[in-house]
Amino acid sequence: MMRPVLAIALTTFLSSCAQLAGLVGGGQTILIEPDVSEAILVSVPALRAQGYAVPSARVGSVTTWRTADSATFSFDRGVIVSTRGLGDDLMGADVRQSIAASTGGAGDWAPRINGYMNGEYQSYFMTFQCRRSATQSEQVVLGDRTVAATRITETCVNDERQIENIYWRNGNGVMVKSRQWVSSNVGYMETERVIR
Amino acid sequence: MRYWIRSVVVIASGGLFLGQSSAEPLAGYNTYGYPGLIDMPSALSRPDAELAFTSSYFKNQSRNTITFQILPRLSGSFRYSNINNFRREGGELFDRSFSLQYRFIDENPNSWRPAVAVGLNDFLGTGIYSSEYIVATKTLGHGVRVTGGLGWGRLAGVGGFDNPLGFIDQRFETRPDIDVGQGGTVDTSQFFRGDAAFFGGVEWQATDKLAFTLEYSSDDYPYEDGSAFERKSPYNIGVSYQYRPGITLGAHYLYGSEFGVQATFATNPKSPRGGPGADRAPMPVLPRRSAESLGWSVESVGEDRVETNIRNALAQSGLTLHGFSASGRSVRVEVENATYPNMAQVVGRTARALTNSVPTGVDTFTIVPVVKGLAGAAVTLNRGDLEELEYNYDNSWSSFARASFESDTGPLTPIAARYPLFDWQLRPYLSPSLFDPDDPVRVDVGLELAAQYQPAPGFEIRGAVRKKLAGNLDESTRESTSVLEKVRSDFNIYEREGDPAITELVAAYYFKPGDDLYGRVTAGYLEPMFGGISTELLWKPVDSQFALGAELNYVKQRDFDQLFGFRDYEVATGHVSGYWDMGNGFHGQVDVGRYLAGDWGTTLTLDREFKNGWKVGAFATFTDVSFDDFGEGSFDKGLRFEIPISTVTGQPNTEKLSYTMRPVQRDGGARLNVSDRLYETVRELHTPQLNDGWGRFWK
Known part of the structure; x- marks a missing residue:
């Protein structure tokens, strides 16, 4: 008598589908005209996603970049402080230490705090101790150009994991390339300045 | 690109x-779907809040069980079994049963102390699985753990000996026969009575995914041995494999004669798939220094233009502007939502939209979510805080602390373009029917056409008609045996004859008669089986965990074809209701009043509610109808589930999958199914629920 079993499972499955048929997308467009002369190429290997993003807002030293299908990445002087549209988003962050480290500040251990939201919609935080662990000069290939940059590695640890963020800044201090950790499920993202 | x-x-x-990430050892699910070995219990539990569906089968017997880990130590199960060649009742048996397991001692990994649990099986049904047990489980290391226990009732069928509890009272030594009557009543006279017997087993977690179990079963299958299958040995062996997180498959060799299989599908409302x-991504906050194009003041730009800007910005955010007013340096915006799963996110997205549309001289936003022309909390935010906190690591709580929540007292100020409004939807529906012994699962699918017309705030005329496309609900021919007014038990006639059916056609008015008061009047064809008038009044302060309501209805039974006619039966029905959000994830409701069959009584409901909107609950109704007159099950009871679709898909959505499961639908303790009862309508607009969902404010 497996029939009731299968039928119950099927009913459960179908009832989900019936509801799914009514799905509405949260489609949105950008209000502000982006400054299209600037762009970055962002990729998140864990999500198999990649795309160009253009600036859509600036608040203080934070610039928010938006992809064509509405994922956003916000950087404070090149250091990621917030993402949206990725699922396990970085909701906000205190990155004063990372900014200091990535601009060649002192190499001491200092705290970094990342804010997240769980599946019950409650905030939680991940704190790290971070420090600049390596600095070297490097030639970076961006598209068909080669740019002189300083490569800075920042190592962050807590009781659960160790992450390594890598920042490449050019002579003017502009972040031209980076690899930065976002969250448990998003993992690392990579950015590259698009030079035209 | x-x-x-x-x-x-x-x-x-x-x-x-x-x-799951849990350091504490976890039980598996046994063939009865509760925490255990193969056929026997164990003392460990499942992760708090886990909701699992287990289906097991071996020779002539299938068991389908929903188990909820109600509390970290307490689990409850509801089971629907099918046994062929069952000796006691003869022939094929469909049986419903409940189980409870409570772990009262935790294992101490640093000493000899095991986990110890006590359990009750089938204490509320016909008692074919009736048993009680005390069981201990100890982890030995290398993935090996041992379980031993003492069982009564069915679990004392093999190797039974005089009840050790006889030392306390001689009455424990004999297990009285039970009078199952109509089933559904708790018979405590049997608990832990009669002979006792030992059972036990060993589990070996060989790899992360693979586990082996050997057990000694004290169940002698008194009603199945020799007819449903041959029980030759007390030993069972099993293997279980975690196919994917949440999906576990098992195979067993049982009682020296039969192979069995089982599958468990588990999910946890605390960490749903979405x-x-x-x-x-939401619209970024636009800081005032970059927003000069928005102008300085509402007066200088003109109210009409500001209103249009806000409307556009909200529309881009998936929201609708309901009302707008401005005074000096503040604006008040009423907003309606058809996109997001909770109101905190609606407030957050509205705030972002306002920074993109309101002149820069305005520094205070008051946001009032509106549902059915009703407002609850008015949330006042400082524009500077939005600019300051957007990227803050603690932005959720910082913004909650700085926001102010007040009861919205003012009349709504709808914009000219809002009313009147006409809207319609064509959507598929699915309507299941469970537990009919002739066919335990029936289902209809079809199309539903729904329309609403809103001439003014709070007024609504709406209707829905359903046309079945396929299904077998009409195959149910079992006639109602009820001695009460057949207010619900003729449901299969309604299903057979209502094609197409007008499931609802009403005029409704929602209003606020005073501070903290909400009112509703609904008249027309209220639900598939009844039409008439329904009135309701609710008292619910905006920051309160308590609410009180009163509902009074006068209804007449509708014709089976669910078109415009009525049958003869009419009744005045209504309840006084108390609601209590206990603040610890549990929610209680008590309704006292007169039910559809004219019976008087009380409904008790307890739900575990999760902050993302999942609800798992149980209810029971006791009225002045005797258990015998009520019929099978003795009284009305059931389980209910509510799952926001967004938590499964990960995409924003206001829809919820709600399901109320009754072991049997009778006529006693039946309530009117009027839609938009005030408490659930208003609750999401109030501070406690805004607080629970505030994580989404910045999402």
């Missing part, structure tokens, strides 16, 4: 949320 692949995002982010949600 390459695009981000949204489905990939959802799968990738959702997949990982299924996993995770925190892969919503598209």
